[in-house]
Amino acid sequence: MQEKLDAIDREILKILEKDAKTIAKDIAEHLGLTKTPVYERIRRLEQEGFIQNYSAIINKDKVEQSITVFSFVSLEAQKGHLMDDFLNQVKQLDEVTECFVVGGEFDFLLKVIVKDLDAYYSFAKSKIASLPNIGAVKSAFVLKEVKNENTFPLL
Amino acid sequence: MQEKLDAIDREILKILEKDAKTIAKDIAEHLGLTKTPVYERIRRLEQEGFIQNYSAIINKDKVEQSITVFSFVSLEAQKGHLMDDFLNQVKQLDEVTECFVVGGEFDFLLKVIVKDLDAYYSFAKSKIASLPNIGAVKSAFVLKEVKNENTFPLL
DNA sequence: ACTGAAACCGGTACACC
DNA sequence: GGTGTACCGGTTTCAGT
Numbered sequence: 005m006q007e008k009l010d011a012i013d014r015e016i017l018k019i020l021e022k023d024a025k026t027i028a029k030d031i032a033e034h035l036g037l038t039k040t041p042v043y044e045r046i047r048r049l050e051q052e053g054f055i056q057n058y059s060a061i062i063n064k065d066k067v068e069q070s071i072t073v074f075s076f077v078s079l080e081a082q083k084g085h086l087m088d089d090f091l092n093q094v095k096q097l098d099e100v101t102e103c104f105v106v107g108g109e110f111d112f113l114l115k116v117i118v119k120d121l122d123a124y125y126s127f128a129k130s131k132i133a134s135l136p137n138i139g140a141v142k143s144a145f146v147l148k149e150v151k152n153e154n155t156f157p158l159l
Numbered sequence: 160m161q162e163k164l165d166a167i168d169r170e171i172l173k174i175l176e177k178d179a180k181t182i183a184k185d186i187a188e189h190l191g192l193t194k195t196p197v198y199e200r201i202r203r204l205e206q207e208g209f210i211q212n213y214s215a216i217i218n219k220d221k222v223e224q225s226i227t228v229f230s231f232v233s234l235e236a237q238k239g240h241l242m243d244d245f246l247n248q249v250k251q252l253d254e255v256t257e258c259f260v261v262g263g264e265f266d267f268l269l270k271v272i273v274k275d276l277d278a279y280y281s282f283a284k285s286k287i288a289s290l291p292n293i294g295a296v297k298s299a300f301v302l303k304e305v306k307n308e309n310t311f312p313l314l
Numbered sequence: 315a316c317t318g319a320a321a322c323c324g325g326t327a328c329a330c331c
Numbered sequence: 332g333g334t335g336t337a338c339c340g341g342t343t344t345c346a347g348t
Contacts, residue, residue, distance in 0.1 A: 028341070028342070029341080039342080043343065047343090
């Protein structure tokens with residue numbers, strides 16, 4: 005369990021990040037190896053948690069109409085337990101696909117996906133602004149997705 | 160090519176979104192079907208583009224140290240071709256994993272992943288602020304990732 | 315650590331309902 | 332649109348280097 009990655013491991017990660025269905029033989033050829041070491045490395049990457057899981061990436065525009073909104077939330081008082089309360093509530097919400105604690109003008113940044121503006125209004129009013137200790141909530145509505153990689157930039 | 164999803168399709172999407180390696184037999188049992196229709200539906204979901212691709216989700220904290228920063232960028236003049244120029248430049252940058260055109264106080268929201276604060280400083284200075292027509296650039300540094308699903312909320 | 319071959323099992327095709 | 336069977340190919344194992 006050496007917990008470190010060499011150039012081959014990183015190349016494998018890059019390939020699987022782009023297309024998890026790439027077959028071991030092709031990866032092997034690309035690397036000038038045979039399938040076995042490729043497979044062993046992949047298993048190691050999985051077992052040691054470098055690869056968390058495999059996911060089907062869904063084209064959300066095709067599945068159903070939706071809008072994406074970034075919400076910037078500030079608390080009135082940054083007491084530790086109030087922050088935790090807020091975060092525990094927020095992370096349960098299906099509409100909130102991402103939530104980060106940030107430094108800057110506001111405390112939390114949320115990425116919210118909802119059906120339409122109406123749904124966002126309800127969401128912001130009843131699920132965010134109604135939580136205790138909320139200061140300000142600002143919103144930035146996504147007009148266009150220019151780039152949206154869920155991948156980590158391995159160079 | 161009917162381009163519409165029934166409840167079974169959506170359930171399959173939800174399962175594959177969570178774990179793309181779920182075997183057809185298990186999906187079939189969960190749905191009370193056999194492998195064949197499950198396989199046919201998956202193929203249809205792939206071919207019609209509901210599933211864009213499959214991706215290995217990488218644990219970025221294990222692979223290497225990095226920080227995530229949200230950058231909020233405003234242009235000085237919102238002329239159409241200047242926006243396009245900006246976006247075409249920005250989307251090439253490996254550090255920029257996400258880029259959205261948004262409505263609100265600023266024009267673009269970028270998610271940036273870099274090694275450290277130093278790297279972010281260089282990035283902001285030489286790759287963003289140096290582009291023509293840039294107005295303001297504000298940054299929110301991620302202190303903690305509370306939730307980070309790359310998944311579309313299928314209910 | 316990698317090679318090469320063999321075994322296993324899930325994905326895929328097909329005949330039928 | 333579904334079932335059950337049979338085949339094929341990729342994954343996984345293993346003996347040898």
